Amino acid sequence: MQTKSVDIIVLNGTVLTMDAQETLMMNGAVAIKGDKIVALGPADAFSEFKAKRIIDAHGGIIMPGLVNTHTHASMTCFRGLADDLPLMTWLNDYIFPAESKLDEERVYRGALLACAEMILSGITCFCDMYLFEDAVARAAKDAGMRAVVGEVLYDFPSPNYGPLEKGFAYTEMLIDKWKDDELINIAVEPHSTYLCAPDLLKRASILALKHDLPLVIHVSETRNEVDLIKDKYGLTPVGFLEDLGVLSPNLLACHCVVLTEEDISLLHRFNVKVSHNPESNMKLASGIAPIPELLKEGVCVGLGTDGCASNNNLDIFLEMDTAAKLHKVNTFDPTVMDARTVVRMSTMEGAKALGLGDVTGSLEIGKKADLIVIDTKKPHLVPMYNPYSHVVYAVKGSDVAASIINGKVVMEDGRLLTMDMDNVMEDLRKIAQQIRNGD
Amino acid sequence: MQTKSVDIIVLNGTVLTMDAQETLMMNGAVAIKGDKIVALGPADAFSEFKAKRIIDAHGGIIMPGLVNTHTHASMTCFRGLADDLPLMTWLNDYIFPAESKLDEERVYRGALLACAEMILSGITCFCDMYLFEDAVARAAKDAGMRAVVGEVLYDFPSPNYGPLEKGFAYTEMLIDKWKDDELINIAVEPHSTYLCAPDLLKRASILALKHDLPLVIHVSETRNEVDLIKDKYGLTPVGFLEDLGVLSPNLLACHCVVLTEEDISLLHRFNVKVSHNPESNMKLASGIAPIPELLKEGVCVGLGTDGCASNNNLDIFLEMDTAAKLHKVNTFDPTVMDARTVVRMSTMEGAKALGLGDVTGSLEIGKKADLIVIDTKKPHLVPMYNPYSHVVYAVKGSDVAASIINGKVVMEDGRLLTMDMDNVMEDLRKIAQQIRNGD
16 A cells, blocks of 8 residues: 655544535544645545644644635734724724824734734635735735735825825736735725726726736725715615626625615626625624625625724634624524534635635645644533534634644644744834824 | 732733722732732832732733623533524424433533633623522532522422422522522522513512522513513513512613613613623524613613523623624614723623622722733734723633632633643533433
8 A cells, every 4th residue: 555645634623624515524634735635534544644744633623724805904003092983083083094104014014913813813814905015915925824915996195105096006016026926816906986986996897807816895884885875876886886897706895784685686696705794894883784685695705804993803703603693683583694604604605705716715635725723622612512513603713723824834732833923013012102102 | 118918919910990980000910818809009009018929910901800690501511502593493402302301410510611611711700590500509619700699490390409399498598508608699590571470580589688689580582572471461571570579679680682661761760780691692583682771771781691502602701892893783883882881891780780799890909809810912912002992802711811719819821720621521521422312
């Protein structure tokens, strides 16, 4: 019998593959060679494998890394800067003034801290929209995280690139610079229908389609936004995007809180992807997105944390728990958003939403090795009757014991292996002191 | 200058006292002698103190231990046994059959695991309603937790005491047995207006008043319950309890999801206390309690996890985060349930709700030393602009580094000092295997 030589074997755990059949192995193992999964199955099928490194799950859960489909990573700089305020006070008196003083350095440091927080809580891939996104790409790369990043585009001058024309140039620079990267993917990211003129939206869409990239945009986050677009164009934001020819399978519509039935069927017809951010929508009192209806229609929905200034964390385990519970109480139906559905949203559906369905989101031979190990030897995770239920309703981000991204171990035993966590935190404390001083 | 000799000094942290003035000390310390807090103030006022033991908060947060005002601790045995089901299927096909096989031993083991989970996530005091409550009292005592426990009373025979008459005898036994205990307090606990006849409710109320004990009951948890009581008695559950003369300041009404304006003013008029259990109410799709209205009226509201089979955890940090966000989105007002209000609910208001306002819930000289230390040297807790916001929106149960109850250190550096955690977990795994087998 031939010995199969691999780099890493993760073993001794319940494996949730999240493949199309939702294959589950009670005592399974995953073998990794280079950046890919090369074998998975019951533990006893691995006897002829030789691995350079063994990661023992100690009876815990082995599952795909979580996908955060919408965030503004560098807003860690503003975590808890202001809360419990009306939206416009929060934005105009706190967030916008602080953002006007952002630079490449602060965005990089903020994003690196965000990557630390995300890796430690089981996220292996995130989609970011912000300013100075080249710095976010560098931070993700340095942290060893998979990311989809795009510079935010809008009608007014940006603290990064200045006038819009340069925003498109900056986006094209990002596309060119990162095109062959194994971890970083670029998206085209117009902010929203209320901050972007029709020409901007159309041009962004054409650019995204030309390079086959995701087009990421905020859509129908608040009642106020929908009223504004209706007043201006006589259409809902979704209807307006259809009118412009922007609805397409590469579009990721973030939030989608206030939708009409017609909006929902448009999103389905054009195979638009949706990012659901329940905690941010709750904290900002925006509303509750009609996710059960979107799922029923067959729309692909992933989960997102949004920026941590409106959350105030970047933890997809918390979003799973909240999403499952929020829609139950909102529909008075305890059967909606069952645990399997929610785990799928945070893994495979999230990957599809970012155009990375062939790359990550499930444990399958040939896919990139993006996976996490959950330590279940803790009082709050005993007993375990059902691993899906556990992942949604009982596991916390702090239970993630190990994380592998693109075949590389980035965290083990709660220790980050790609950065010096103390330095990263100290950098952010200094930035926060400057922000407090109005600098 | 005289040296002041104390047992423990907790120092080097931001102290949230949660006293009436909400005194906050940026670099404060707390001194403990015996079971009591004997001094607190800025760190430099402690130079003449000598302590047998120093607990260094390392720049973290020092605050009162959290109060869980409503749970069924031993339901840890059923964590994740069944989820995402209609209420009656969940109860009749899963929970009731499993509960019918409970005994003193299972209840003790389940409660001990619950205490482990609660201590590790910062809870120092809980109120329990279940069967075999003497076993819960023993578990809390062995774990070193402060608890209010009461045997559930209802019209049908109990797996513990048999007929109702023996339920009252059991309760009186508990009152007598635990009357001088420093940690365990007994309550009288009729289940609800739908499982308890008028005579039971009146008799329970008289017994509670006679011994000056809390009277704990489920009230208006679902629309269905309210309709049932209206059909039967022509009154809402709250109105019915008033009619029976049961509303009083010692009554703790758990859930209060479906209330009329008249109910709210009755609760206020009789100074009834309310336990708010947002996550359980969401998961069971019961509804959203009108907490902002209750607070506006001046009703004392604490937070509770409910049993972990309908949650599926016992974590008050998660309830705080959820409560703050849920009521914002439900009222479309981001200013309701601000962070300070929510921290007060989980500490001082919770203590008042259990009749322990003079004992625990705040850090004040002369009160029992029930306090926790939060480690803020973690990426998701950097930077910190506002400690209240941090506690509600960013801190997780797993960030609690140390816990002191009644002057005794029960947890330090994430290690439980009052029990062997591995044994406690192994016991529960065995019980779960028996439950799976239908034993």
